[in-house]
Amino acid sequence: MAEPFMYGRRGITGRLEDPERELLRGLFNDVVGMLDPGKAAEDPLEALVGFSPNASEPEDPALARLLPNAYKDDAESSLDFRRLTERSLREGKAGALRAASLSLESGSLVLDDAAARHWSTALNDVRLVLAERLGIRSEEDAEKIHAVTDWAEADDVDKYLALVYNFVTWLQTTLMDAMLDAHRLRSQGGGHE
Numbered sequence: 001m002a003e004p005f006m007y008g009r010r011g012i013t014g015r016l017e018d019p020e021r022e023l024l025r026g027l028f029n030d031v032v033g034m035l036d037p038g039k040a041a042e043d044p045l046e047a048l049v050g051f052s053p054n055a056s057e058p059e060d061p062a063l064a065r066l067l068p069n070a071y072k073d074d075a076e077s078s079l080d081f082r083r084l085t086e087r088s089l090r091e092g093k094a095g096a097l098r099a100a101s102l103s104l105e106s107g108s109l110v111l112d113d114a115a116a117r118h119w120s121t122a123l124n125d126v127r128l129v130l131a132e133r134l135g136i137r138s139e140e141d142a143e144k145i146h147a148v149t150d151w152a153e154a155d156d157v158d159k160y161l162a163l164v165y166n167f168v169t170w171l172q173t174t175l176m177d178a179m180l181d182a183h184r185l186r187s188q189g190g191g192h193e
Contacts, residue, residue, distance in 0.1 A: 004174035062132040096121035
């Protein structure tokens with residue numbers, strides 16, 4: 001069973017069993033696949049400056065949660081902003097997911113500040129996708145999902161996804177607590193370096 005992330009002398013540490021590592025690796029890779037726009041022929045200058053002239057709002061609601069419109073009530077400005085930023089946003093998210101996936105080679109995780117940021121981004125993006133697939137729109141929806149706790153009762157896709165969502169949420173919560181502990185101790189002058 002996974003051990004929570006904690007901050008200590010070696011940095012932020014955690015432990016995952018083989019099935020948990022494989023689950024996370026698969027989730028990270030799935031989200032990377034969602035973020036990959038494909039390798040269509042592109043202008044090298046556009047690639048260099050990060051401009052995406054053909055960018056459009058994603059049709060997949062889960063991808064739209066990862067790449068939301070910048071302006072709630074202004075579709076034209078959102079599209080202009082998307083053309084200028086979407087490539088770098090996709091690349092940054094995919095990079096964090098890949099970095100977190102690479103660190104899964106061992107069951108014992110030791111995260112420095114950069115790795116902890118990659119993990120927090122990766123876990124957050126996985127949670128966003130799972131939340132969309134589970135239809136979480138309100139606190140009530142989230143409470144229903146969090147009430148699913150028994151792996152033995154995972155007899156359909158929604159229950160399984162709910163359990164995975166709860167596991168990823170727990171991991172993210174322990175990671176954020178460890179990152180806050182690290183920040184608090186460092187700001188008080190007692191942090192481990």
